[in-house]
Amino acid sequence: MGLGLAAQASAEQPVPIRIGVIGPFTGPSADFGVPMLNGVKMAVDEINAVGGYLGRSLELVIKDDQANPDIGRSQSQALVNEKVVATIGFCNTGVAMNSLAVFNDAKLPLIVPCATGSPLTSTYPPATSYVFRTSPKDSIQAPFVVDDLLARGWKRVAVLHDSTGYGEAGAKDVEKALAAKHLKPVYVGKFPLGVKDLTKELSEAKAAGADVIFSYTVGPENAVIARSRQAIGWKVPQVGAWTLSFPSFIEGAREASEGALMAQSFIAEPSNERRSSFLSNYARKFNTKRIPVPMAAAQAYDATYLLAHAMFNVPSGKLEGPFIKAALEQPKRPYYGVVTTYDKSFSENDKDALSPNMLVMGVVRNGQISFAYPEDAKRNLFVQRKQ
Template sequence: MKRSSLTLAVALAFTLACAAFAPSAGAQAAAGAIRIGVIGPLSGPSSDFGLPMLNGVKLAIDEINSFGGYLGRPLELVIKDDQANPELGLKLSQELVREKVIATIGFCNTGVAMKSIDVFQSSRTPLIVPCTTGTPVTTKFPPAESYIFRNAPRDAIQAPFMVDEIVARGWTRVAIFADTTGYGEAGLQDVKKALARKKLEPVHVGRFDLGVTDVTEQLKEARKAGADVIFIYTIAPQNAVVAKGRQALGWKVPQVGAWALSFPLFIDGAKEAAEGSLMALSFVAEPTNERRATFLARYARKFETQRIPVPMAAAQAYDATYLLAHAVLSLPGDRLDGPGIKAALEQPKRPYYGVVTTYDKPFSSEDKEALTPNMLVVGTVKNGQVTFAHAEDATRNRIVQRKQAAGGL
């Protein structure tokens, strides 16, 4: 089968990178696999985006190894299932460090990440976060010292992006519903800040624990307060509870939020109550350019599916793996350690033409966030599928948006 031009370009880039530091045949034979950690919720209620994250990593690793890996050494994944449990995530993070991975890709839940990131920071083991969007994840440590990188749109850009959408639609009486996890709390604060910049305040704030099955009374309070839109920050099952509660009350107020409204546990769980929901996305599973078409085709072929449960998780994890691989491939063997990889991530030698975007200097010693607001689009649920809310977004998405200089967000 003839390879696409994207695959050939990637193969050429890796061939050139490998050649730059090619060891002798004897050294290659003596060297073992390069171990990379992967951690996320591979079972339990957050597995709907944990498994696509893992699959995105696996797809990239298979491609990289088919091109020769690192100096003839294969890249090997050490996979851990944190089950969205902070205490378990901490234990497994400590295991990854003890098992001497050179870096780790992972975390889908803000609470789990916040419990564990000290392990990677103190051991000087680079961590690239491809899913967790809670703003505090990359702000805990001073940027120049931080080993925590992210290739996902943090809530500090998702929240104002969606507030802009709300205001543009003429909705000004916002009710916020947020769970009591680290993700919900951080998202709540980001939405409040974004509303304040528009000189707005929420008319109602509802809080609930994970696992809640009925928020009828809180919905009634929000309706009584005159809310004309609900901004929600929680994971998919609770998103469905809110949507079905609105439907049961006959309250046709729109529901908007971050990327969790694109998850199948929300869409399939809420069914017709999910229709029309709006969310911030960095990637929509439509072949809007050659890179995305190739990625979608290769994912479908490898995992024998025509539908990625959470495409954004898979695409961001795939790109995160290549960003790490490009950093690793730029280093000679004697610098293949945490500080060396950190420096290589912060000072990339060439752009990486990824699925979500073109990564031209995605990180630096002062910036650990790869994605910026211009890369986001508004998604919507239509006939049980996620697509572009605006035709102009679909058109704009054909042109790859590169990273913007740091601004007010």
């Protein structure tokens, strides 16, 4: 009798809602993959603590893509096969690009909180795309950084980028941003991931008369650029997208990283109650004094809440891809997030949540990322909404 009642109680337990998470949780890109995962975990734990979705808990189905495009595609298909209602993920643009069709063909929403390659949200026509993003795409990061370096008087730009989908797309965005200012790079150099020395390329850039290096690659290779510049005794600034904030760059380049400038959507300072709560809760939950890549964690945390808000707006609890997609595109109310206040962050024609006004310039100072300009620190006290 007791066993029968226990079985009946077990049978009546609400079925969890499965949400996919995919990213590089091991390997060279784990420095921003793990914070992304932690941001999702923290949000899900908070949501479950207050009842989940109508009494049903959220259950994460976690897949490690190891920053490998082929593994990423097979793991994406596994998520579809395991009946997730949506997926949050990808840190590497090339890995994500190889998997987009898996989600779009299955009509399952994918929210990208890390990867920034511009093609991710333009591969499919907006109205039919299931790909959303809460990270700043490179086509807004590149012009933002170009505007800054020109304001500083640096006009002879050397572009160094890796041969991945991220590096190739990012370099095109830089060249396009320069062309809008009637400029061209004085030097463009390309290299494979894993390169250990770039003194030849840096020497060529120096000979071309460059006065600034715009690098488009991930952390370890950014460090190789900085060390190679140092090795030839060339004292020019290094600027770039958000990857210059990664520990693999700062720790790998050591003193050669000092002064590097990069675009940031979130700098880990408690400038308002929401950000203060996020930073303290993350530190307590994961027993750490600092987040290795704060942008990855904050953007993933916000992505999870945006998905949860959309699920609550699905009519009659129909947690199916097309209904969740429509709810993401037609939010009922703003979500007060960590990075920003998401007010109509997505629409049928716009799948990118962040706009250029949300970016600030970060700088490496004494091995930490801080605001490059005092006025940005003051402006950060006021949440910038999408324009």
